[in-house]
Amino acid sequence: MASSGNSALDSAAVAELRAIVGDDAIVSRPTELKVYECDGWTIEKSAPELLLRPRSAAEISAVLKVLHRREIPFVPRGAGTGLSGGCLPVGAPVMICTSRMNRILAIDYASRRVEVESGVVNLHVTNAVRERGFFYAPDPSSQMACTIGGNIAENSGGPHTLKYGVTTNHVLGLEIVLPDGEIAELGGPAEERLGYDLAGAIVGAEGTAGIVTRAILKLTREPEERRTLLAIFAGVGAATRTVSAIISAGVIPGAIEMMDRLIIEAVEDAFHAGLPRDAGAVLIIELDGIAAALDAQAAEVAELARAAGAREVRLARDESERAALWKARKRAFGAVGRLAPNYATQDGVVPRTRLPEILREIAAIAERYSLKIGNVFHAGDGNIHPIVLYDERDADETRRAIEAGREILRACVAMGGSLTGEHGIGVEKMAEMPLIFSPDDLIVMSELRRVFDPEQRANPNKVIPAPGSCVEVAAPRRQVVL
Amino acid sequence: MATAPKSTSAANAAPRRQPARDIVDYELLFDCVHCGLCLESCPTYVVTRAEMDSPRGRIYLMKALADGAVALDADALRHLDLCLECRGCETACPSGVRYGKLIERAREYVNRNVRRPPLERLRNWLIASIFPYPERLKILLAPLRAIDRLGMRPLMRRLAPAGMRDWLDLIPPRAAAQPVIQAAAPAADSAPAAVVHHGCVARTLLEAENRNTEGALAAAGYRVVRMERTVCCGALDLHHGNFERAREFARANVRELGRHGGAAILSAASGCSAVLAAYGDLLAGDPEFAAAARAVSAQVADLSTLLLRRNFNFPRGFPAAVTYHDSCHLAHGLGVREEPRRLLRSIPGVELLEMNESDLCCGSAGSYNLTEPAMARELVRRKADNIAATGADYVVLGNPGCELQIAAELRRRGEKIRVMHLADFLALALSGADI
Numbered sequence: 001m002a003s004s005g006n007s008a009l010d011s012a013a014v015a016e017l018r019a020i021v022g023d024d025a026i027v028s029r030p031t032e033l034k035v036y037e038c039d040g041w042t043i044e045k046s047a048p049e050l051l052l053r054p055r056s057a058a059e060i061s062a063v064l065k066v067l068h069r070r071e072i073p074f075v076p077r078g079a080g081t082g083l084s085g086g087c088l089p090v091g092a093p094v095m096i097c098t099s100r101m102n103r104i105l106a107i108d109y110a111s112r113r114v115e116v117e118s119g120v121v122n123l124h125v126t127n128a129v130r131e132r133g134f135f136y137a138p139d140p141s142s143q144m145a146c147t148i149g150g151n152i153a154e155n156s157g158g159p160h161t162l163k164y165g166v167t168t169n170h171v172l173g174l175e176i177v178l179p180d181g182e183i184a185e186l187g188g189p190a191e192e193r194l195g196y197d198l199a200g201a202i203v204g205a206e207g208t209a210g211i212v213t214r215a216i217l218k219l220t221r222e223p224e225e226r227r228t229l230l231a232i233f234a235g236v237g238a239a240t241r242t243v244s245a246i247i248s249a250g251v252i253p254g255a256i257e258m259m260d261r262l263i264i265e266a267v268e269d270a271f272h273a274g275l276p277r278d279a280g281a282v283l284i285i286e287l288d289g290i291a292a293a294l295d296a297q298a299a300e301v302a303e304l305a306r307a308a309g310a311r312e313v314r315l316a317r318d319e320s321e322r323a324a325l326w327k328a329r330k331r332a333f334g335a336v337g338r339l340a341p342n343y344a345t346q347d348g349v350v351p352r353t354r355l356p357e358i359l360r361e362i363a364a365i366a367e368r369y370s371l372k373i374g375n376v377f378h379a380g381d382g383n384i385h386p387i388v389l390y391d392e393r394d395a396d397e398t399r400r401a402i403e404a405g406r407e408i409l410r411a412c413v414a415m416g417g418s419l420t421g422e423h424g425i426g427v428e429k430m431a432e433m434p435l436i437f438s439p440d441d442l443i444v445m446s447e448l449r450r451v452f453d454p455e456q457r458a459n460p461n462k463v464i465p466a467p468g469s470c471v472e473v474a475a476p477r478r479q480v481v482l
Numbered sequence: 483m484a485t486a487p488k489s490t491s492a493a494n495a496a497p498r499r500q501p502a503r504d505i506v507d508y509e510l511l512f513d514c515v516h517c518g519l520c521l522e523s524c525p526t527y528v529v530t531r532a533e534m535d536s537p538r539g540r541i542y543l544m545k546a547l548a549d550g551a552v553a554l555d556a557d558a559l560r561h562l563d564l565c566l567e568c569r570g571c572e573t574a575c576p577s578g579v580r581y582g583k584l585i586e587r588a589r590e591y592v593n594r595n596v597r598r599p600p601l602e603r604l605r606n607w608l609i610a611s612i613f614p615y616p617e618r619l620k621i622l623l624a625p626l627r628a629i630d631r632l633g634m635r636p637l638m639r640r641l642a643p644a645g646m647r648d649w650l651d652l653i654p655p656r657a658a659a660q661p662v663i664q665a666a667a668p669a670a671d672s673a674p675a676a677v678v679h680h681g682c683v684a685r686t687l688l689e690a691e692n693r694n695t696e697g698a699l700a701a702a703g704y705r706v707v708r709m710e711r712t713v714c715c716g717a718l719d720l721h722h723g724n725f726e727r728a729r730e731f732a733r734a735n736v737r738e739l740g741r742h743g744g745a746a747i748l749s750a751a752s753g754c755s756a757v758l759a760a761y762g763d764l765l766a767g768d769p770e771f772a773a774a775a776r777a778v779s780a781q782v783a784d785l786s787t788l789l790l791r792r793n794f795n796f797p798r799g800f801p802a803a804v805t806y807h808d809s810c811h812l813a814h815g816l817g818v819r820e821e822p823r824r825l826l827r828s829i830p831g832v833e834l835l836e837m838n839e840s841d842l843c844c845g846s847a848g849s850y851n852l853t854e855p856a857m858a859r860e861l862v863r864r865k866a867d868n869i870a871a872t873g874a875d876y877v878v879l880g881n882p883g884c885e886l887q888i889a890a891e892l893r894r895r896g897e898k899i900r901v902m903h904l905a906d907f908l909a910l911a912l913s914g915a916d917i
Binding site: 027029030031034037038039040042081099100102121123124142144198204270331333334335336337338341342471 | 512513514515516517518520521522523531532533538539542543546551552553555558561574575576577578579585749782
């Protein structure tokens with residue numbers, strides 16, 4: 001592998017970088033670097049040796065040229081809300097943070113697209129176009145803080161991706177600074193493209209191809225109206241059967257979200273959203289589209305839910321009731337913080353029809369490892385998010401939490417699913433990649449990555465495990481010995 | 483600047499690497515799950531876009547200090563000092579982190595353990611010995627009033643050192659005559675009672691808002707009780723980590739306010755109201771005062787809520803384009819956002835125009851604009867931009883600190899937009915006169 005960088009990042013290198021970005025954009029003292037040692041995945045920690053906070057693609061390009069010449073690996077970071085340790089430095093001494101590059105450059109309603117710098121916050125895109133009746137569809141729970149650049153790296157989803165698709169379906173074009181400092185434009189403003197979809201190859205690459213600095217995104221028209229239903233069930237089985245019933249009836253709601261009892265209680269303690277504490281599970285089902293069709297659709301969905309065993313189906317009467325339901329859902333992860341000092345949010349996918357099965361399996365795993373695991377997830381697309389509660393001060397419990405998470409993923413794969421719906425592989429799931437991909441698959445991916453990053457200096461030691469070993473672990477990074 | 487890590491500051495010279503365990507209530511730290519949803523709610527993060535200037539970053543820093551993983555060096559101090567204590571992050575936080583409590587405790591620790599450079603100590607001593615005492619502030623301002631009468635403020639401003647100019651700008655030129663609300667008749671003894679705590683700075687610089695708060699309450703049918711021996715609420719001491727004197731002030735106020743059992747308690751300064759609402763916590767460990775302090779805190783209310791409860795009416799219309807600024811401790815501390823807006827909308831003729839980032843701190847934050855002028859200036863510029871973009875003629879708010887801060891910036895820009903406390907605006911709307 002490439003140089004560890006420790007020796008390469010000498011004072012001459014720092015001086016060169018300082019000359020590019022300026023004093024106020026360089027962080028080199030340990031107290032300040034400390035806060036950059038983890039993102040939303042807090043199980044592993046490792047601080048960069050140097051942090052750069054550039055303001056433009058030109059600065060990033062100049063920086064990467066220096067790093068390229070000096071053979072120093074780097075790791076990009078947006079807002080640090082990722083959940084798989086995607087911006088954890090592993091053998092990458094320099095971190096480059098895009099949070100200052102947060103301008104919305106152009107809004108084009110006629111062509112329904114917006115051009116932004118990669119450090120723009122996801123929700124700020126929607127805020128900028130809401131007045132005109134548009135929104136940016138991918139809406140991860142962290143949308144109030146996460147950046148578009150981070151969304152592109154992780155190919156983020158969110159509740160409304162069932163109907164509208166994930167990030168890659170909304171990125172038309174990209175500007176990326178390649179690891180040698182060259183600025184490349186991939187894709188473009190046109191909806192139809194010739195040739196290979198190179199922008200598509202970058203979305204979901206988790207920062208291993210370079211640093212995305214600009215993106216052209218699709219805007220989506222706000223639906224004319226919405227109907228938001230809360231279906232209440234005695235258990236998760238009936239709730240998840242309802243999901244399949246709705247989809248196979250030909251209805252595609254804007255979102256179908258499920259919360260189980262543990263989550264309902266946490267959310268009620270936090271927000272008093274009016275969810276029934278005695279329910280075993282609830283579904284939030286949102287129908288959107290042309291007003292004339294919605295009432296009949298809502299009635300059909302309610303009927304399907306009742307037929308599957310819902311004890312009650314409520315319709316949000318107004319915008320404030322709808323907002324309360326979504327607030328409860330979007331902030332459920334944080335509300336769980338009230339139940340335990342730490343939690344790990346897992347992210348896996350199973351075919352929709354096997355949701356009842358995977359939830360039974362998760363319950364069994366929780367039992368086996370003596371852990372509490374809650375479930376709140378995008379049921380519509382089978383993207384599960386078991387939340388494993390633990391206390392990091394208890395080393396054994398922490399170890400069990402990690403093990404249980406792994407076992408859940410293995411179960412997902414065994415059921416024909418996948419390792420991640422939207423959080424990415426990062427460092428968290430590298431070891432599980434061979435569960436899905438053969439060595440040949442991994443080699444092909446590795447070769448694709450080398451097209452952009454021949455020396456593998458962009459976010460090294462991520463996503464693709466080094467051949468021959470299950471996972472390459474850099475010495476100091478693992479806080480928890482497995 | 484040298485490329486090597488800076489190690490010249492006094493605090494860095496002898497790093498305290500032993501764990502600063504007392505710097506936070508350690509159990510409260512575990513409420514934070516490091517999700518980062520607070521980032522964009524934090525004014526300093528919005529400006530610097532650096533993790534160490536975010537609530538999540540500061541909490542991480544406090545934990546690292548408590549664990550002894552980092553030293554309480556100049557960098558740590560810098561980022562803790564830069565926090566405005568606006569508590570915007572508490573509104574954003576899904577996990578219920580009590581950030582205000584964390585940072586107050588950290589500041590108290592810093593106050594006890596870090597010796598500041600002489601100039602900073604002098605500045606803090608001046609702030610602490612003048613602002614909580616309206617008489618002293620009046621004496622200090624007398625010469626400025628004389629200068630104002632001679633019309634020599636612009637000259638003085640030019641001659642003043644750059645660092646003093648922002649301080650000077652905060653002091654409004656002599657107040658124009660303001661309408662005052664006159665209650666028709668004294669309320670009956672059976673009417674619900676309300677007592678208004680007169681804030682220190684408002685009493686000296688913005689007296690009308692205290693009178694109009696009382697006037698509006700009386701006009702709505704409240705029996706307004708006058709507080710006799712009111713002292714500073716203790717906000718400045720709390721924010722500077724001087725818990726001892728904050729408790730002294732709290733005890734004096736609890737003693738006084740306790741005599742009006744059952745009355746709604748409020749201050750024209752929502753910053754002070756939020757502190758009054760925290761007396762229960764502040765004096766929890768004081769066996770003599772704990773119960774009374776809890777009772778006082780439970781009675782704390784807000785002007786717009788009280789007025790809406792009594793169907794406050796506006797016989798005449800008042801055509802005006804108005805925007806509303808959420809004062810931090812009213813919105814994030816007391817959770818009052820909708821009520822002032824509803825009250826404003828109920829005035830016939832008033833068009834309420836929402837500004838962007840209405841609940842992002844204006845930089846006033848107690849004495850923050852005196853201790854961190856650069857960041858305060860940056861934030862008030864942003865606020866003024868957002869206000870101007872609405873096209874409103876009035877910006878209405880609920881805290882004198884914000885009023886001074888925002889008015890100063892708008893004056894510097896030559897903007898004609900008037901900054902008014904909600905009570906003063908109600909007086910104006912009731913009088914129907916556009917003055």
